[in-house]
Amino acid sequence: MTATAVLPTPVAAATRVSVARGYRFELVKLVSQWRIRLLVLACWIAPGLFVAGVGQQSTLPSDTLFGRWMLATGWAGPLVILGFSGTWALPLLTSVVAGDVFASEERLGTWRHLLVAVRSPRRIFVAKALASLTVIVLLVAGLAASSTVGGLLAVGDHPLVGLDDHLLAPGDAAGRVLLAWLSVLAPTLALAGIGLLGSVVLGRSPMALLLPVVVALAMQLAQLLPLPVAVRLALPSWAFIAWNGLFADPGQLGPLVLGIVVSLVWAVTATAIAYLLFLRRDFTNSTDDGSARRAVTAGLLPLAGLIAVTVAVVAAVTGATTGSGIRQDKVQRSLATAFAHLYRMQTAQLNRPAVTEAQLKSSAACTKGDVADDAQGAGNDWRCVVSWHLPGTRTAGQAVYQLDITADGRFVADGDGPKEVNGYFLVRTSTGDAPNPLWQFDGNVDLLSTSPKG
Known part of the structure; x- marks a missing residue:
């Protein structure tokens, strides 16, 4: 009897899963979660229903930017939703998606299984980051599309009154609304990056899921404070506000860019940072679930350093090292421009002879509290007198406004007489009572404007 040698069967070398396959797998995992599906449905349906519902009401969210125009044009609706989304919806969406994309593996205890299947931490990270980015973009697109369709169906494709109260044709309004929604993708990606970082560093901790929301709220509170312009513009939250400049004439594009x-x-x-920390992760230790020390040293300190660097760079680029950027001359110029636009609108309502802005020669004189010269800063104690001239008359017309200016440069001008100009919220036209455009309106002060005083 002869012994037969048994040779080992060749084993095919294990191959790494490609990024494309990993991305598809992670995307399927995300959209199979019930909360993600609910978010997708909500983003693609709820804004349209809200905008359409408001279009049928007699009261409007006039305390929000463009809210007072929601009955006039369908293009105001998506801008109202955009303002709400930048404050609340988008931070929440990035928390649910990006803030949980790594932490979910912690809860399920599937890290080692996933690593054996993919055989590359780098590809795992890239696949998860791309999948979360895809879902976030899908949610943002839903908010924009739904609110736009709802507004156009409920109110119609009419001209939009811009931020300095000039009329935008429907085509121009559509392009600017699209650009506004595209511009907020950048700060949304910043919050998503913070969500990825929190998910990697903090693991199963509830703070991992809440980090983008907490950071967004902290930045929004900072925007309410009387901070220097350079600090304000060095925060990602500024891009959630700066889209307003698209609707001014001329456009205030510097702060937006x-x-x-x-x-x-x-x-x-x-x-x-999240990527580098993920590559250093000890996947063999199931108890490695983040620590307060690592959260501070690897997450908080680098972001704090980033704030310092961006503040220095913004100050050097813009020259805005100190001050709020809200100056008396800027307020007067912005108010006079908005008033001239709206005066022409009221003239058309009342069937009066047409007048140009050059003929009006509108100007404004403003004080802030007891400060008459070189007033500056936000507050609700601004009082302005607007003057204008009509062709063929020697006496200048005057109207009084109380201004409430927020730290980001937006103001609400509230008419305080005379009654026939801005003292009442309705004007009597040939077709009946209509909203008085001069009674109360929005405006914006360009914080980076370097035009001379006076």
Whole structure:
């Protein structure tokens, strides 16, 4: 009897899963979760229903930007939703998606199984980051599309009154609404990067899920404080506000571009830190669930350093090292421009002879509290007198306004007489009573404007 040698069967070398396959797998995992599906449905349905519902009401959210125009044009609805989304919806969405994409593996205890299947921590991170980005973009697109369709169906494709109260044709309004929604993708990506970082560093901790919301709220509170312009513009949250400049004439694009660049820098930095920390992760230790020390040293300190760097760079680029950016001459110029636009609108309502803005020669004289010269800063104690001239008359017309200016430069002008100009919220036209455009209106002060005083 002869012994037969048994040779080992060749084993095929294990191959790494490609990024494309990993991305598809992670995307399926995300959209199979019931909460993600509910968010998708909510984002694609709820805004449209809200905008359409408001279009049928007699009261409007006039305390929100463009809210007072929701009965006049369908293009105001998506801008109202955009303002709400930047404050509440988008931070919450990034928390649920990006803030949980790594932490969910902690709860399920599937890290080692996933690593054996994919055989590359780098590809796992890239696949998860791309999948969460895809879902977030889908949610943002739903908010924009739903609110736009709801507004157009309920109110119609009419001209939109811009931020300095000039009329935007429907086509122009559509383009600017699209650009406004595209611009907020940058700060949304910044919050998503912070969510990825929190999910990697904090693991199963509830703070991992809440980190984007907490950071967003902290930045929004900072925007309410009387901070220097450079500090305000160095925060990603500024891009959630700066889209307002698209609706001014001329457009205030400098703050918007700066906000987008700062937000993208934050997004790249936070994601890169999360990536480096993820590669150093000890997957063999099931109790490695983040620590307060690592959260501070690896997460908080780099972001604090990033704030310092961006503040220095923004100050150097813009020259805005101190001050709020809200100056008396800027307020007067912005108010006079808005008044001239709206006066022409009221003239058309009342079938009076048409007048141009050059003929009106509108101007404003403003004081803030007891300060008559070089007044500056936010507050609700601004009082302004607007003057204008009509062709063929020697006496200038005058109207009084009380202004409430917020720290980001937005103001609400509330008419305080005379009654026939701005003292009543309705005007009598040939077709009946109509809203008085001069009674109360919004405006904006360009914080980075360097025009001379006076």
